[in-house]
Amino acid sequence: MENIICPEQQAYLETLRKEEDPLIIEMEEYAKEHRVPILNWKAVEFMEQLILAYRPRRVLEIGTAIAYSSIHIARSLRKKGKLVTIELSSDNVKIAKENVRISGFGDKIKLIHGNALEVMPGMKKKFDLIFLDADKEDYKALFEFSMELLKKGGVIFVDNLLWHGYAASKQVPKKFQNSTGHIREFNKEFLSHPDLTASILPIGDGIGFGVKKR
Numbered sequence: 445m446e447n448i449i450c451p452e453q454q455a456y457l458e459t460l461r462k463e464e465d466p467l468i469i470e471m472e473e474y475a476k477e478h479r480v481p482i483l484n485w486k487a488v489e490f491m492e493q494l495i496l497a498y499r500p501r502r503v504l505e506i507g508t509a510i511a512y513s514s515i516h517i518a519r520s521l522r523k524k525g526k527l528v529t530i531e532l533s534s535d536n537v538k539i540a541k542e543n544v545r546i547s548g549f550g551d552k553i554k555l556i557h558g559n560a561l562e563v564m565p566g567m568k569k570k571f572d573l574i575f576l577d578a579d580k581e582d583y584k585a586l587f588e589f590s591m592e593l594l595k596k597g598g599v600i601f602v603d604n605l606l607w608h609g610y611a612a613s614k615q616v617p618k619k620f621q622n623s624t625g626h627i628r629e630f631n632k633e634f635l636s637h638p639d640l641t642a643s644i645l646p647i648g649d650g651i652g653f654g655v656k657k658r
């Protein structure tokens with residue numbers, strides 16, 4: 445299982461796609477070739493529209509990888525908007541820095557090289573939008589830190605909540621059983637959090653979308 449929507453619909457949507465930025469296309473090709481998991485293009489498109497409509501001033505991303513989603517976020521932010529993005533892998537940080545440089549959005553993106561589990565507890569300023577996209581076994585802890593750092597009325601956006609279809613599947617390959625267990629547990633917690641109005645949207649690999657009520 446790869447896509448959560450059927451291949452025919454996926455192919456149809458591809459034919460309507462409008463992305464023209466050569467850096468974005470190149471990053472998608474790089475990610476495919478080097479098996480770097482990045483946000484699905486429909487999901488990143490939705491995130492950009494959300495940013496354009498909601499106009500967050502401060503955005504936090506947990507899991508930069510090669511800065512594919514970071515660059516999408518930065519290009520949609522308003523003039524004074526800033527993105528703080530955290531990445532654990534030094535190999536990815538190197539590539540992300542170069543991509544940010546090429547994109548020309550270096551003034552909007554602050555890339556922190558570190559473990560978000562250690563970086564987030566030390567953060568003081570709150571965020572209007574938090575995008576969680578790191579290792580699935582850390583989602584629970586990272587979500588708790590995110591709720592502390594999210595402003596009232598702020599939005600949390602979480603990737604992979606349908607987990608290539610495995611979250612809903614009765615037959616999960618051995619390799620994915622552990623991560624699927626984490627996602628299933630996380631989904632229950634996410635949807636029942638008392639401070640959130642939350643949904644899981646069947647876009648990309650399943651997007652968790654929540655608004656902090658208090």
Ligand SMILES: C[S@@+](CC[C@H](N)C(=O)[O-])C[C@H]1O[C@@H](n2cnc3c(N)ncnc32)[C@H](O)[C@@H]1O
Pocket residue numbers: 481482483506507508509510511512513514530531532533536558559560561577578579582
């Ligand atoms: C799915 S990728 C992020 C993709 C990126 N958001 C995009 O869509 O272009 C997940 C990234 O999170 C990083 N990561 C995993 N756990 C982390 C942690 N605890 N702190 C910071 N980064 C982490 C991984 O090294 C990996 O590069």
